[in-house]
Amino acid sequence: MLNVHDLAVSRGGLTVLEGVGFGLAAGDLLVLRGPNGVGKTTLLRTLAGLQPTLEGRVAVDQEQITYSGHADGLKATLTVAENLQFWAAVHGQTAIDPAITAMDLTALQARRAADLSAGQKRRLGLARLLVTGRKIWLMDEPTVSLDAASVGLFGAMLRAHLAQGGAAVVATHIDLGLPEARVLDLTQFKVKSNRKGAFDEAFA
Amino acid sequence: MMALLQRDLRLALRAGGGFGLGLAFFLMVAVLVPLGVGPEGALLTRIAPGILWIGALLACLLSLDRMFALDFEDGALDLMAVSPLPLEGVVAMKALAHWVVTGLPLALMAPVLGLLLSLAPGGYVWLVAALVLGTPALSLIGSFGAALTVGLKRGGLILSLIVLPMYVPTLIFGAEAVRRGAVGGDAMVPLLLLAAISLGSAAILPFAAAAALRANLK
Numbered sequence: 193m194l195n196v197h198d199l200a201v202s203r204g205g206l207t208v209l210e211g212v213g214f215g216l217a218a219g220d221l222l223v224l225r226g227p228n229g230v231g232k233t234t235l236l237r238t239l240a241g242l243q244p245t246l247e248g249r250v251a252v253d254q255e256q257i258t259y260s261g262h263a264d265g266l267k268a269t270l271t272v273a274e275n276l277q278f279w280a281a282v283h284g285q286t287a288i289d290p291a292i293t294a295m296d297l298t299a300l301q302a303r304r305a306a307d308l309s310a311g312q313k314r315r316l317g318l319a320r321l322l323v324t325g326r327k328i329w330l331m332d333e334p335t336v337s338l339d340a341a342s343v344g345l346f347g348a349m350l351r352a353h354l355a356q357g358g359a360a361v362v363a364t365h366i367d368l369g370l371p372e373a374r375v376l377d378l379t380q381f382k383v384k385s386n387r388k389g390a391f392d393e394a395f396a
Numbered sequence: 397m398m399a400l401l402q403r404d405l406r407l408a409l410r411a412g413g414g415f416g417l418g419l420a421f422f423l424m425v426a427v428l429v430p431l432g433v434g435p436e437g438a439l440l441t442r443i444a445p446g447i448l449w450i451g452a453l454l455a456c457l458l459s460l461d462r463m464f465a466l467d468f469e470d471g472a473l474d475l476m477a478v479s480p481l482p483l484e485g486v487v488a489m490k491a492l493a494h495w496v497v498t499g500l501p502l503a504l505m506a507p508v509l510g511l512l513l514s515l516a517p518g519g520y521v522w523l524v525a526a527l528v529l530g531t532p533a534l535s536l537i538g539s540f541g542a543a544l545t546v547g548l549k550r551g552g553l554i555l556s557l558i559v560l561p562m563y564v565p566t567l568i569f570g571a572e573a574v575r576r577g578a579v580g581g582d583a584m585v586p587l588l589l590l591a592a593i594s595l596g597s598a599a600i601l602p603f604a605a606a607a608a609l610r611a612n613l614k
Contacts, residue, residue: 237474240474240478241477241478242474242477242478242613242614243613243614244614255480257478258475258478258479259474259475259478260475261471261474261475262471263469263470263471263472263474264470264471265467265470265471265472265473265474265475266470266472267403267407267470267472269407269410269411270403270406270407270410274403274406277399278399278400278403279475279479281398281399282399282400282476282479282480282481283479283480284480320475324479
């Protein structure tokens with residue numbers, strides 16, 4: 193579904209990763225690992241088409257991709273249900289109930305997003321993935337501010353998505369509790385800075 | 397895209413959405429100008445078209461920086477860029493929503509304020525017509541400026557500097573239409589030019605603004 197070949201990506205005009213290559217088939221889960229600043233977010237944004245590729249190819253149907261970043265894209269003055277209905281309508285879907293049940297938001301449906309806790313907002317942000325009806329989920333640190341129970345819910349939702357022929361790329365530092373996940377350590381693709389005119393980020 | 401329009405209108409009407417900001421500003425201008433220049437009716441009648449148009453223009457400008465900035469900050473713009481919505485459509489809908497919340501109410505309220513500025517009786521119809529035809533251009537030009545400055549913190553100043561020169565033709569033809577209408581002259585020419593600016597903006601600027609957004613999302 194997603195094939196990445198010899199990809200180089202840049203952040204703020206600096207190449208951060210090069211030679212990245214992997215393939216993703218239906219039902220695959222790829223976990224991106226690497227220290228802060230290695231380029232996980234940049235890689236995900238490039239795959240989502242938000243950033244141009246520097247080199248290499250990303251072969252994917254853009255119509256099948258959805259992205260979930262650090263920010264959830266929620267509107268504080270809309271209720272939980274209204275937020276989901278908006279994203280469902282944008283993606284030409286109508287059903288939001290499965291998403292609400294999957295992330296345990298039933299009791300919070302009529303509450304304004306402004307009145308949710310950080311973890312509840314995150315759950316709403318993750319529920320948004322379900323209402324898009326898209327197959328490939330690109331997720332950037334999806335478990336931030338989630339408690340253990342919610343991480344479990346998220347794991348179950350992700351597993352159900354994979355079982356239905358979906359695929360996901362997740363950048364995370366924690367163990368999702370999904371043994372089928374393939375791990376890709378991005379440190380190996382990090383641009384070597386020992387060439388001439390090496391750039392030191394501290395003096396940028 | 398209707399969902400986006402609906403959401404934007406709903407957000408504008410809810411608490412803190414900024415609906416009424418432009419209207420209140422417009423009202424203040426129209427109330428304060430007679431107090432500032434004195435109660436001389438003839439003078440007010442002469443400057444009323446210009447003052448009303450300047451007031452409408454600045455009232456529009458006031459809410460422009462929120463057009464994309466809020467969606468940019470909470471990540472919704474990224475998600476829309478990945479969604480099936482074309483960014484051109486997003487811009488067009490946002491400009492339309494902006495017009496419905498600012499331009500249209502301004503046009504409807506303008507006759508009342510014209511009274512405060514003792515606008516000549518012949519001018520009222522032309523005032524409303526000119527505002528209805530001209531304010532869409534203000535929202536569309538504004539959407540382009542807002543798209544260019546979306547990533548900037550406190551981009552309001554640079555936004556005004558970019559947008560104001562582009563507002564000048566609309567202001568000139570708008571005020572001229574009302575002035576000619578008020579003295580019983582031929583107001584159709586400036587009115588048609590105003591409509592042409594709005595239509596031209598609607599045809600070109602959503603594409604320009606979408607390109608600017610794409611560049612700013614990188």
